[in-house]
Amino acid sequence: MTGAPRGPRTGAKSSYSEGVAFELLSFVFVLVLGVGTSIAVARLYGIEVIGEYALVYGALIALIIFSSVREQAAFVRRIAVLQPRDPQVTGLWLATFCFSIALTVPIAALVLGGVWLLFDGPIDRPDLFAPAAVMIGFGVAVYNTSWNLDRVLTGFRAGRALLWLRVGQSLLTAVAAIVAGIIWGTTMALVLAEVLSWVPILLWRLVVVRRYMRFRVPWREVREGFRALPEIVGFGLKLTPGTLSEAALSEAGAWIVGLLAPIGAVGAYSRMWQLARRMLDLRARIGEMLFPTLVERRERGDLAGADRALIDSVRYVLGGLMLVAAAGGGAAVGVTDLFGPGFDQGATALALLLLVAPLAIVSHVQFQAMWALNRPMTSSVIAMVRMAVGLPLMIVLTWQMGITGTALGQLVGYGVGFAIISVWTVRALSQRLLTLFSLRQMAGIVGGYGAGYAVARVIDEQLPGAGGLVLALMAGSAAYLLVLVVVGGVADRDRARAARLWRRVRPARPSAATLEPQL
Numbered sequence: 001m002t003g004a005p006r007g008p009r010t011g012a013k014s015s016y017s018e019g020v021a022f023e024l025l026s027f028v029f030v031l032v033l034g035v036g037t038s039i040a041v042a043r044l045y046g047i048e049v050i051g052e053y054a055l056v057y058g059a060l061i062a063l064i065i066f067s068s069v070r071e072q073a074a075f076v077r078r079i080a081v082l083q084p085r086d087p088q089v090t091g092l093w094l095a096t097f098c099f100s101i102a103l104t105v106p107i108a109a110l111v112l113g114g115v116w117l118l119f120d121g122p123i124d125r126p127d128l129f130a131p132a133a134v135m136i137g138f139g140v141a142v143y144n145t146s147w148n149l150d151r152v153l154t155g156f157r158a159g160r161a162l163l164w165l166r167v168g169q170s171l172l173t174a175v176a177a178i179v180a181g182i183i184w185g186t187t188m189a190l191v192l193a194e195v196l197s198w199v200p201i202l203l204w205r206l207v208v209v210r211r212y213m214r215f216r217v218p219w220r221e222v223r224e225g226f227r228a229l230p231e232i233v234g235f236g237l238k239l240t241p242g243t244l245s246e247a248a249l250s251e252a253g254a255w256i257v258g259l260l261a262p263i264g265a266v267g268a269y270s271r272m273w274q275l276a277r278r279m280l281d282l283r284a285r286i287g288e289m290l291f292p293t294l295v296e297r298r299e300r301g302d303l304a305g306a307d308r309a310l311i312d313s314v315r316y317v318l319g320g321l322m323l324v325a326a327a328g329g330g331a332a333v334g335v336t337d338l339f340g341p342g343f344d345q346g347a348t349a350l351a352l353l354l355l356v357a358p359l360a361i362v363s364h365v366q367f368q369a370m371w372a373l374n375r376p377m378t379s380s381v382i383a384m385v386r387m388a389v390g391l392p393l394m395i396v397l398t399w400q401m402g403i404t405g406t407a408l409g410q411l412v413g414y415g416v417g418f419a420i421i422s423v424w425t426v427r428a429l430s431q432r433l434l435t436l437f438s439l440r441q442m443a444g445i446v447g448g449y450g451a452g453y454a455v456a457r458v459i460d461e462q463l464p465g466a467g468g469l470v471l472a473l474m475a476g477s478a479a480y481l482l483v484l485v486v487v488g489g490v491a492d493r494d495r496a497r498a499a500r501l502w503r504r505v506r507p508a509r510p511s512a513a514t515l516e517p518q519l
Contacts, residue, residue, distance in 0.1 A: 022159030023285035026166045034278045037174040042271055042339040044181030045190060051267030052128055052187045054254045059115045059132040063139040065247040067107040070239035071096050072151045073291070073371060074232040079155035080292035081299055087217040089152065091225025092232070097148045099229060108140045123258055131191040138195040142202055149205045152213045154288040161208050162288070165201060172197040235376060242367075242380030245387035249413050250280070250360065252391060253406045260398050268346035269403040271339055275328075276353035279321055283361045286313055287368055294372035303430040306372070311429070311436040313365050318445050319489065321358035326449045327476030329354045330456025334469035345403065352407035359414040366421045369428060378424070386417030444489025452480030 042050055075096045079089050112133060120126045153161050176193035183189070257269045290313055297306040328335060329351035336347045363386075370379040390413015397405025426433050456476025463471060484490065 022163045023289055024282075026159075026163040027282050027285050029167055030170045030281060031278050033170050033174055035275065037170075037177060038271060038274055038278075039338050041177050041181060041190070042343065044178065045185055045187075047264050047267035047340065047342045049185065049187050049190065049267075050271060051258075051263040051265075052125070053190050054266055054270030055119075055123065055125065055258055056128055056132045056135055056187060056191060058251070058254055059111060060135045060139045060143070061247070061251045062114070063104070063108055063111045063136055064143070065244060065251070066111065067104040067139075067144070068100070068236075068240075068243065069103070069233060070236035070243055070376075071099055071232050072148065072236075073239060074235035076151055076155045076292055077235065077295055077371070078228065078232065079152070080295040082155075084156050084212040085214050087214060087221040088224065089155075089213045090215070090217040091221035091223070092228060093148070093152060093213060093225070094222055095225035095229045096151075096232060097145075098226075099233065100144060100148055104140050104144050108136050112136055128187065131188045134188070134191050134195060138198070142195070142198045146198065146202050146205055149202075149209050152209050155292055156212050157289050157292060158212060159289060161211075165205060165208065168204065169198065169201045172200065235374075238376035239371070239380060242376075242383035245380070245383040249387045249390045249394075249410060250277075253394065253410060256394055256398050257403055257406055260395075261402060264342050265345065265403055268336075268343050269349060269406060271343060272336070272346040272350040272353055272403070272407070275335075275350065276357045279324060279354070279357035280360055282317065282321070283364045286317065286361070286365055290365060291368045291371060294368055298372055306369075307429050307431055308436060310365070310369050310425070311433070314362050315437055315441060317361050317365060318358055319484065321361065322445050322449045323452065323477055323480045325351075325354040325358060326452030326480045327456045327473045330453040330458075330476050331460040331469055331472035334460045334464070334466075334472060337464075338466075338469070348404045349407035352404070352411050356407070356411050356414050359411075359418045363414065363418050363421050366425045369425060373428065379421075382417055382420050382424070385420065386413050389413045389416045438488070438491075440488035441491065444484040444487035447487055448480040448482075448484040448489065451483045452476040455479040 045053070075092055078092055079086075082088055115132045115136070116126075116129055119129050119132065150162065150165075153165075173194060176197040177190060180189040180193040253273055254266055254270050258266045290309060293309050294306050297303075297309065332347040332350045332354075333344065336344045336350060363382075367379040367382075370376065390410055393409030393412055394406050395409070397409045399405070401408070429436075453476065456472045456479075459468060459472035459475055462468070
């Protein structure tokens with residue numbers, strides 16, 4: 001790993017606003033494509049296969065959860081203050097990646113054994129062990145490597161690069177899943193479609209990441225990277241209890257339903273949760289840009305800029321996702337009908353889960369501020385309290401109410417966590433909250449949700465079918481936006497920022513850089 005690098009052109013850091021704009025573009029594309037693919041896959045494979053796949057996919061989720069001590073977050077925190085292709089980046093990444101592999105391999109063996117015991121025991125589906133084993137192998141070899149490479153792009157707010165990687169990934173996965181469904185339509189076919197679609201994009205990542213990280217550096221940089229590993233792991237270990245608690249609350253639903261309800265209920269719940277989880281992808285998208293921004297701004301003493309980035313991110317996440325929750329929740333019956341026979345049992349659960357998403361994402365956004373202030377253990381404690389409230393409720397309410405109870409327990413847990421973290425955030429700001437997030441803006445979001453949900457619900461009940469669903473979604477969204485604007489939920493700086501971002505994605509208009517305010 002010695003010698004002078006002759007790599008490709010060095011990548012540049014994007015501004016926070018530009019990085020978020022590209023992340024939002026990728027989120028919207030992946031969300032729209034994902035919802036369409038989810039409907040097509042549900043109709044091609046049927047509710048039984050979808051239920052089986054949910055259990056198999058749970059094996060990958062378990063591997064991801066238990067094979068990380070959030071070392072990547074600490075890695076991003078270290079490189080956020082460096083420049084692209086700085087030799088230190090390579091040393092830090094190699095040390096972090098080696099640690100990740102060393103942890104992932106033995107955890108994969110343990111997860112594999114646990115999956116066998118569950119499938120051959122309480123769940124009584126030993127035939128699902130083989131596809132679960134394939135999914136675990138994919139997690140070790142492909143997913144883990146892809147995730148570590150993406151942290152380099154995250155550290156430098158490379159939103160444009162992440163956009164194209166995710167667009168390509170989503171397209172390949174959609175095509176592979178649909179083709180496999182048409183030809184075979186089995187659980188193993190769906191698993192292989194997921195696995196094989198990631199391989200070409202991993203190769204693409206290796207090409208893209210060279211703009212931000214050298215592949216050849218002096219050995220002293222590698223040694224320095226490994227010397228920094230204890231600090232990186234130490235920071236990540238403080239985040240680990242929170243990560244495990246978050247995962248237990250968000251991902252245990254399918255397993256709880258699998259133990260307490262028929263496989264068809266698992267299929268219905270998993271599709272509804274998948275819709276909500278697609279919104280949860282925004283949690284990572286915002287965090288990828290916000291965390292390094294908060295670290296960088298606090299490093300240079302710009303506390304006001306850090307506060308503005310944090311609270312405006314909270315406002316935009318709430319404002320955007322509560323629109324989806326209002327229109328989608330109100331029209332939940334029509335939405336579930338799209339998936340085919342049997343999925344309508346998840347309508348109420350869907351309305352509740354669409355409210356879980358904004359609470360989970362806004363809480364995660366506020367956790368970024370804790371991490372930037374070097375308070376990782378505080379975030380873990382809050383996440384553990386949230387789990388301690390939500391998980392028992394999910395079990396009890398699932399027993400009493402079915403999958404509606406699962407969703408309700410999860411919503412209560414996230415609601416409690418959101419309240420606690422919001423109190424901490426208000427106290428941590430360097431200025432008053434109401435100067436950044438006014439009461440009128442809060443009222444606009446809450447009132448907009450109520451209006452949008454009511455309008456969508458009435459139309460969905462009165463006009464069944466695809467046409468009625470489209471009208472319900474459009475009318476619910478319009479009602480939400482109307483109340484939001486009339487009450488005063490949109491500030492002048494929001495309009496100015498939207499204009500600036502619109503011009504920034506059009507390079508021929510250089511004057512856009514002069515527009516204020518910046519996020």
